[in-house]
Amino acid sequence: MHGLLRERLLSRRDHRLERGKPPQPLLFDDMMEPTNEGARPGSADRAPGGDPPGPQEGQAPTGAPLLELRNVDKNFGPVQALQGINLIIPEGQVTALAGDNGAGKSVLIKTVSGIWSPDGGAVFWRGQRVHIRTPKDAAALGITTVYQDLALCDNLDIVQNMFLGHEDLHLGMLNEIEMELTARRTLESLAMTTARQIRQPVASLSGGQRQSVAVAKAVMANSKLVILDEPTAALGVTQTAMVLSLVKQLTSQGVTVLMISHNLNDIFQVADHLAIVHLGHLVASGPASNFNRQTAVDYMTTGRSNRETAGSPALAAS
Numbered sequence: 313m314h315g316l317l318r319e320r321l322l323s324r325r326d327h328r329l330e331r332g333k334p335p336q337p338l339l340f341d342d343m344m345e346p347t348n349e350g351a352r353p354g355s356a357d358r359a360p361g362g363d364p365p366g367p368q369e370g371q372a373p374t375g376a377p378l379l380e381l382r383n384v385d386k387n388f389g390p391v392q393a394l395q396g397i398n399l400i401i402p403e404g405q406v407t408a409l410a411g412d413n414g415a416g417k418s419v420l421i422k423t424v425s426g427i428w429s430p431d432g433g434a435v436f437w438r439g440q441r442v443h444i445r446t447p448k449d450a451a452a453l454g455i456t457t458v459y460q461d462l463a464l465c466d467n468l469d470i471v472q473n474m475f476l477g478h479e480d481l482h483l484g485m486l487n488e489i490e491m492e493l494t495a496r497r498t499l500e501s502l503a504m505t506t507a508r509q510i511r512q513p514v515a516s517l518s519g520g521q522r523q524s525v526a527v528a529k530a531v532m533a534n535s536k537l538v539i540l541d542e543p544t545a546a547l548g549v550t551q552t553a554m555v556l557s558l559v560k561q562l563t564s565q566g567v568t569v570l571m572i573s574h575n576l577n578d579i580f581q582v583a584d585h586l587a588i589v590h591l592g593h594l595v596a597s598g599p600a601s602n603f604n605r606q607t608a609v610d611y612m613t614t615g616r617s618n619r620e621t622a623g624s625p626a627l628a629a630s
Contacts (some may be wrong), residue, residue, distance in 0.1 A: 376439030378403035385432035393419040408583035416592040425457040426450040454536030466515035520551030590615035
């Protein structure tokens, strides 16, 4: 059989030589019997019916959201913390994630941030499926989380906190001048001008100022999605207004914000979209204008609402 195959290949090569063509290397295709000589390339080059091919793997579909969760589950032993979460985070907007204590808000953001891996479902980033197993994976995508404790060092000043872990070095030494200029420009772009001086210790800042420093650190890392975990918790009226203004400033710069909160006043002041979780389930989601305080409280406390809002009598629920 091998002799017959070799004879056929040599015969085909001789035929090419007779036609005056230079000898070509024998390829794997030469060993296959042609099925339809002279036909146009198949589906690898064109879709059936002559249409051009669709998006290739690795290309984000047009209009895809920045982040999408599909049927995401998370279990801790027998406890099912998240079940069948379907959540869409539009790009360049503020999405508020609301829910009562123990609803699953913190578990959800820690799953997105790479602290915990989901036990089921899929995560999509700009239309492409991704696997976020560690915080480093999340940071590589452009996801930064500002937790409620802010993770700032009280004994360091503002500049040192903003560059902590990724200091700017020049000839093996800290480039103090460049770091200070970069930190100052970042804070000014966020309209954070209430601090007396940029080199003052973080311990001397108010709660709103600390939140601003933590967010500025995320912005300086070129984050595409900033997750804020209860950013106005334990803040006064003035400091809360400062933080909410900061959230609006972020979206004006094209940064997407996912804000976790159970304060409905804050949510309806800055949120474009609202998603509500109840006992590990996403029970409602949609434009914030489709909700009012009464329906939001219903979903947060019972997981359902019989009230109809003026904008949308039927809210999208998973």
